[in-house]
Amino acid sequence: MSRNSPRAETAYQALRQAIIEQALLPGAKLPEDQIGSHFGMSRTLVRATLARLQAEGLVDARPKRTATVAQPSLEEAKAVFEARRALEREAVALVVRRWRPEYGAALEGHVREEDAAKARGDERVSIRLAGEFHIKLAAMSGNPVIERYLGELVSRCSLILALYGRPHSSECAVNEHSAIIEALRRRDAAGAVALMDEHVGSVERRALLADAPAAESELGTVLTRYAEAIEARGSAIPLPAGKRRQTP
Template structure:
């Protein structure tokens, strides 16, 4: 018999994660345990457990003397996350290519269609989340539970990074990249699939982390002060 309180705790975790992934809960938003407990009808202990799980996934920052907040990853943390994601997803593609069948093709095309509908309806946040779920589906198809877990966590982090550092953009490029990857897998062209997933993650990173603006030129007086010291 399932524990109702545990089920509500899982509901709280899933709702908070989805709200963060869709950028409804903005980076830096406070997550007070008491308010969340009242909303979800669970104890603060269970809310604390849900928040701890989100913190493990890099979606929430937990301080010792203040409420948890939605994480605000730095640019350096973002670059590290995408570096790990590229490595994981190349392995995902290699494993899926070796276990390919037509049911996988139908499942992935159905996911891409949902992403396309969300994009064309102008629901950018939903489209981004569905795009992330495409990669989670791929990871599930490897049959490797641990790899799926790592991909699930890194997708959460990079989706949050897009919310922090990126700008809204049409999903047409991402959709086309997903379709090309699926067709390469279907044709058994593992080398092309590996190249495509690497290029796709690099493109997502470039959209999420636009080039940093050049630093403001130093004021003339400040420059001369440095060179005028005895």
């Protein structure tokens, strides 16, 4: 089986989403045997899955040590935001240049999802959707390199928020995203770039305030919740027998 086997893909998606939504916090241990048992995977597949996450800056997997959710230093955190601001500016400028009416509808639909998560009080989903807005925007730039690297930086910012930041403000994210869409609709490149700079700056300021994160969740419980959600969307195979009845 290759690393892209269905079970490995389910494990990758579940771990990645749990990290981005801060259900697994920086420093949380990711034992190979527990992950392998949970998803019915070989150690080789588990290591390949962790390597994918490490390449995205989400996991620290060193030889002869248990892998952990990455813990970026404050210096790394500042560098991540510096790079993100530069890419966000270019992405916005490219989207304005290549703007299509359907882009506005897609982005507004996403903002409605953010608003619904806010109304439900679903903080973790709100965090993920806030980041995915920027990934959708990067995809509209038409530049696959920007899309790839901005996606990685946005995910790493979620880690930084979990490690150093204060609680996510879903209301600010929704309002700021809506303002960016309006500037894009007007084909106002300078205005859209300025709004994006202000928005990312506010995320950075929130991220680099050293509040203590919430207590770490138990790995098996988190993996069950995320894997079953992925399975329910029809994008993964069922979990092995014995794993499906665990509940948070």
